[in-house]
Amino acid sequence: MGDIYSIWLREMIRYIRARSRVVTSLITPLLWLIIFGSGFSSSLSFGGSGGSTNYINFLAPGILGMTVLFTSIFSGMSVMFDKEFGFLKEILVAPVSRTSIVLGKALGGTTQASIQALLILALSTLIGVKISGPLGLAGALALILVTMFFTGMGFVGLGISIASRLENIEGFQVVANLLVLPIFFLSGAFFPVTSLPDWMKVLVDLNPLAYSVDAMRYAVTGLHTYSIMLDLAVVFGFFVLMTVLGSVLFRNVR
Amino acid sequence: MKAIETKDLVKRFEDVEAVKGINLEIEEGELFGLLGPNGAGKTTTISMLCTIVRPTSGSATIYGHDVRKESDTVRGLIGIVFQDPSLDDNLTGRENLDFHGRLYKVPRGEIAGRINDVLELVELSDKADVIVKKYSGGMKRRLEIARGLLHHPKVLFLDEPTLGLDPQTRRHIWEYIGRLNREKQITMILTTHYMDEADQLCDRIAIVDHGKIVAMDTPDNLKHDVGGDVVIMTVPNGGEQLKAKLEQLEVVKSTQLVDSTLRLSVDKGETAIPIFMDVARQEGIAVPSISLHEPTLEDIFIKYTGREIRAQEAAGGFAGHGPGRR
Secondary structure, three states: OHHHHHHHHHHHHHHHHOHHHHHHHHHHHHHHHHHHHHHHHOOOEEEEEOEEEEHHHHHHHHHHHHHHHHHHHHHOOHHHHHHHOOHHHHHHOOOOOHHHHHHHHHHHHHHHHHHHHHHHHHHHHHOOOOOOOOOHHHHHHHHHHHHHHHHHHHHHHHHHHHHHHOOOHHHHHHHHHHHHHHHHHOOOOOOOOOOOOHHHHHHHHOOHHHHHHHHHHHHHHOOEOOOHHHHHHHHHHHHHHHHHHHHHHHOOOO | OOOEEEEEEEEEEOOEEEEEEEEEEEOOOOEEEEEOOOOOOHHHHHHHHOOOOOOOEEEEEEOOEEOOOOHHHHHHHEEEEOOOOOOOOOOEHHHHHHHHHHHOOOOHHHHHHHHHHHHHHOOOHHHOOOEHHHOOHHHHHHHHHHHHHHOOOOEEEEEOOOOOOOHHHHHHHHHHHHHHHHHHOOEEEEEEOOHHHHHHHOOEEEEEEOOEEEEEEOHHHHHHHHOOEEEEEEOOOOHHHHHHHHHOOOOEEEEEEEOOEEEEEEOOHHHHHHHHHHHHHHHOOOOOEEEEEOOOHHHHHHHHHOOOHHHHHHHHHHHHHOHHHO
8 A cells, every 4th residue: 555655646746747738738638628618518419318418518527537548548648757767677677566656656647637638627617518317416426426436547557558568768659649639539528429320339349448438427517428326337337457467467567 | 706707698689698607796884886888798797687688597696696586586676876877857857866765665664764864965955846847967866876875786787887077077987986885885887887986986997898807906017017118109100110129128018009099008108218219210110109008908908808998988889879879
């Protein structure tokens, strides 16, 4: 436990110290939300099981998912930076288990992702997003937090897995971009996934972020594609799988 | 019990045998140097002792603990100052030390005091709360040494501790290392390709070349081995011929010719030089310069390897310091 906390603490000190990066990384998701959300809201409304809503309310949970996805997968990249700048050796020769290192890193990345996403959520209510789901405000926040936690842990684990297999930062960016954009686009963040062509529906069904966005969308609007239990089961399973994968692959890092 | 003991330690990387059977016995409190050119296998050797690299065969123990089977115990006993920087630039000096203390389970009640102690030791107390990014190269090195000592290791490994530092900072770091070794009785192993570093600091030296130890003794004994004085003659042409002639003289104990530099070990340099000049004149070989000095480790290195360490360094420079290795 102590080791996990130490690793987490370092990640958090670095995060707090990079304040300008924190602010700039809020700008992209907010632009998506304001421009796409307001643009389409003026002419469209979306329905699904659970009623219908304004497009900006529909989009907001997707943007939360996107924030968690980007922040956490790229925080897995910090393994890469540690390797590049030599600090990883300091961690690797310490009497600390590899699993503690992975869990500490994952918790650090997830904490950062959650802070980012909650800031986005708070700012989005200022531009008209309303939390009107059946769970009420407290219930909605609780469901969003739980979903974000497992989603974040899962994607940091994925980031660490990729970083463990690669030699340099350039390679990581290629792989991450090849993965991150399709995961984001095929998560139902922008559009309902109920009446998609079959080939696309299959890809969405295989995408863990789709379940994460679905759960958060239920919390915000009441709309959902899958059952909430399925959503939570998938994000939890994803978290377990990626943590194990990350720990196994990280063990071979030199 | 020996602080460090290795038996026939071997490391093979795919097709290269980097370390070809190293045998060491290092006593508690000793300051031991591994001296050799880049690529000789020094870093690989200490990486095995530090549990970072797994030996292909042979054994190594730190205070009786096997580096392979008891790597966690070994990690708690040792401190390491890596060749390449390994600090978190975005943390302050104090935060770097605090993180290290946590990982090495330094009791929380003691940590603040110990951090202040080691910072004072390397004279960084006033920079403790500055972000490491703003440190100079020498300050970073000193912080790394401080960090290596924080958890009170029994053995401290220093891999090229003064690589890339200016002469003044190097001497400063030598002072710290020497003082720590004397005052705290910490066993230290350092690798270096600087002759003067090994000479100044180490109780004993092992000269490593192509993955093997070619000589091991105290610097004085090694130098004594070469004996007397060393005469260095510059011979642009006819070096081989002159070498052959001089070798027949009784006063000459050994000779080495590297490019146009001829080195001769003699008992009394002052009396040998006029004789050498006479021979050169008889043979009609021009000797633009001649000098006399007491033997240095450089001479010993040449004696055992037939090469100058600096020439090696120039040839291996790119592989050793390219960005790919960092």
